[in-house]
Amino acid sequence: MERTVLETQQVTKIYRSNEILVRAVDDVSIQVEAGEFIALVGPSGSGKTTMLAMLASLLVPTEGSVLIDGEPLGDMTDRQRTKFRREKIGFTFQSNNLIPYLTSIENVELMLRLNGKRVKQRRGRAKEILVRLGLDAQLNQLPSQLSAGQQQRVAIARSLIHNPSLVLADEPTANLDTARAHQVVQNFSDLIHEERHAGIMVTHDLRMCKYVDRVIQMVDGKISHLITSQEEISVLSESSEFDILEMGGASMTKKDVIR
Amino acid sequence: MALYLSVKEIWRNKGRFFLFSLVIALIAILVLYTAGLASGLASANKEYLEKLRADVLVFKSGVNYSTIESRIEYDQLRRIRLLEGVAEAGPIAFSNAKIVFDSEVDSIDVSFIGVDPGKPGAPNAVLGDNLRFAHSKVVLVDQKVAEDSNVSVGDFIKLSSTQGEEDEVYELRVVGITDGQQYFFRPSIFVSLPVWDRYRPKATAGVYRNKPDVNVVAVLAKDSTRLAYLPEAISAVIDDVETTDIQTAYESAPGYSEQQATLGTLQGFTLLIGTLVIGGFFQIQTLQKIPQIGMLKAIGTPDRIVASMAILQIIFVTIIGVLLGGLVTLGLVVGMPDNIPIQFSGSSVLTALIALLLIGPVGGMVSIRLALKVEPLTALGM
Incomplete structure (x- = not known):
């Protein structure tokens, strides 16, 4: 039995839009173990990004609690949460957001620098993970010299290098073509499984679900389906991106909410 | 990071x-x-005023510390010197003149300043000698004059000034060179007071005195404790004068x-x-x-x-x-x-x-x- 890395207990996030209260995330409880990779899917406005932001400790739940490695994020001060993020959480964003003036290896080392690791430790680990992701020829190239897929792989390396307990990815394949999307998510999945991180990926692209262990589908802020069998996941991943938009009734857009 | x-x-x-x-x-x-x-x-x-070795400057009252308008009689200077707390008092008389050359070289406009040798107001030479005697036809020039006119200690300069309706030229021997002593945007030359009164430009030629009226009197206090009441004492005892410090004096210069x-x-x-x-x-x-x-x-x-x-x-x-x-x-x-x-x-x-x-x-x-x-x-x- 793997240790539980992430646990949410009846997490709810309510936004106020004019006089209307919108439950962006409504009473969600999940558990993710080390070495487990989960896809969070759902139509726009289903609450998956809000959920991800709460898991990343960038947003505080209105109700309920989020525990990572048994530590409740709600009890932490802002400063403690910032420290917790850089030590325990890895993050890959929709746009890779690499630092444009740092080379691939320098971008990846950034997390270790932030965590005060020494040069020797940084260099070795950064090189190892970039080589593992097939970027040995791009170690000293700037982001502008890399393809979109290579940039995203550098971002993945950056999110994993400091050996975080929880790795979060927000639409990591949104700007990639199909072949590159598969390559990136497969790399991501392999590393999460091998290095025993707990991984959560928000995606619109159901085809990417074949690389995960569980699929959580959200609709209107609630978990509407939980798919755990590999057979069901295979079926789901054969469907198109359009299908997911039709599955739920998207009821809220970002314009409607005020954080 | x-x-x-x-x-x-x-x-x-x-x-x-x-x-x-x-x-x-x-x-x-x-x-x-x-x-x-x-x-x-x-x-x-202000360079000359700023470098003055003086604690108090005495002006004619009501002239807003204007050196050109101010007139102090030599007798007033004598009485200032007798005041309790005054270590030294020196007259300063300002005028303008020109240094001219035999060759085609342009003349140099200078501040022509009369002082008492060895008294406040007379600058020290950095090269050569200071002014020593009241009637010597010698001059102390500042370094800018020395550079511009290419003169050294022992050389003669020719001073041109208007006497009545004529421009007269006088020869003065350079006894010393001072550091920068500009006054009113001109480099300065220094002579003793009788020489100054004799050679300064004037409306009537041939009129001069050994002890002429001066513009300002520079006063050095005996010690700092007496400095506090010295200005008041001077104004009280000497009629028609007012005192100020060096900074106020140059800040009061027109413009x-x-x-x-x-x-x-x-x-x-x-x-x-x-x-x-x-x-x-x-x-x-x-x-x-x-x-x-x-x-x-x-x-x-x-x-x-x-x-x-x-x-x-x-x-x-x-x-x-x-x-x-x-x-x-x-x-x-x-x-x-x-x-x-x-x-x-x-x-x-x-x-x-x-x-x-x-x-x-x-x-x-x-x-x-x-x-x-x-x-x-x-x-x-x-």
């Missing part, structure tokens, strides 16, 4: 940051040049305050423009980097690192700009013609440099605030 990111960003965007340092350099040149000009103009106006205020305003505006330019540049740069800053915050970068990055970049760019500006200004000054009265005093340069180094961080405050207010979720479009 902040230092690492700042230096990397500057290094990998050398062109952009260098161009911006050049803008700061231009601002620095303008500020330093204005400071030098203000200092040079002030010095050309002095206005000139310094104008240059000060120019300097202030240049610094303000510099502050706004730096503020604008770094604000635009921060706006362009909002997603990057959002990402840094999301992955756990503390606010102090985000703020330090911005501050360090501003400091680097400002220091490079000010250094460049300083070097270029130095080069400009070296190659500048003599007739531009630019002069760098330690304090004016230091003040300008501190002000220039401060405008960076002050201008960058807005961008630092902006960087600190970046909300990761909004910046990352989540």
Whole structure:
């Protein structure tokens, strides 16, 4: 039995839009173990990004609690949460957001620098993970010299290098073509499984679900389906991106909410 | 971490940051040049007065400390010397004259100043001798006169002054050279009071006295404890005079305050423009980097690192700009013609440099605030 890395207990996030209260995330409880990779899917406005932001400790739940490695994020001060993020959480964003003036290896080392690791430790680990992701020829190239897929792989390396307990990815394949999307998510999945991180990926692209262990589908802020069998996941991943938009009734857009 | 990111960003965007340092350099040149000009103009106006060895200056009352309007009779000077607490008192009489040459060389306009040898008002020679005797036809010239007229100790200069309706030329032997002693935008030459009265330009030729009226009396107190009541004592005992200190005297010179205020305003505006330019540049740069800053915050970068990055970049760019500006200004000054009265005093340069180094961080405050207010979720479009 793997240790539980992430646990949410009846997490709810309510936004106020004019006089209307919108439950962006409504009473969600999940558990993710080390070495487990989960896809969070759902139509726009289903609450998956809000959920991800709460898991990343960038947003505080209105109700309920989020525990990572048994530590409740709600009890932490802002400063403690910032420290917790850089030590325990890895993050890959929709746009890779690499630092444009740092080379691939320098971008990846950034997390270790932030965590005060020494040069020797940084260099070795950064090189190892970039080589593992097939970027040995791009170690000293700037982001502008890399393809979109290579940039995203550098971002993945950056999110994993400091050996975080929880790795979060927000639409990591949104700007990639199909072949590159598969390559990136497969790399991501392999590393999460091998290095025993707990991984959560928000995606619109159901085809990417074949690389995960569980699929959580959200609709209107609630978990509407939980798919755990590999057979069901295979079926789901054969469907198109359009299908997911039709599955739920998207009821809220970002314009409607005020954080 | 902040230092690492700042230096990397500057290094990998050398062109952009260098161009911006050049803008700061231009601002620095303008500020330093204005400071030098203000200092040079002030010095050309007051150098002699500023270097006077005196605690109190005595003027005729009601002339607003104007040296030209002020008249002190020699008898008043004698009575000042007798006052309790006065160590020494020396007369100073101002006039203008010309040094002329036999060859085609242009004449030099000078302040022609009469003093009592060895008394306050008579400057010391840095080369040769001081004035010694009241009736010697000798002159002490300041170093600018010596340089411009190419004279040395022992040479003769020819002094031209209008006597009645004629221009007369007098020969005076140079006994010594003083340091810079400009007064009223002219270099100065010094003679004893009787010689001064004899050779100064006058409406009626041949009229002169051994003990003429003077413009100002420079008084040296016996000690600092007596200095406090000395001005009052002089005004009380001597009729129709008022006293002041050296600074008030040169600040009262016509146009002095206005000139310094104008240059000060120019300097202030240049610094303000510099502050706004730096503020604008770094604000635009921060706006362009909002997603990057959002990402840094999301992955756990503390606010102090985000703020330090911005501050360090501003400091680097400002220091490079000010250094460049300083070097270029130095080069400009070296190659500048003599007739531009630019002069760098330690304090004016230091003040300008501190002000220039401060405008960076002050201008960058807005961008630092902006960087600190970046909300990761909004910046990352989540």
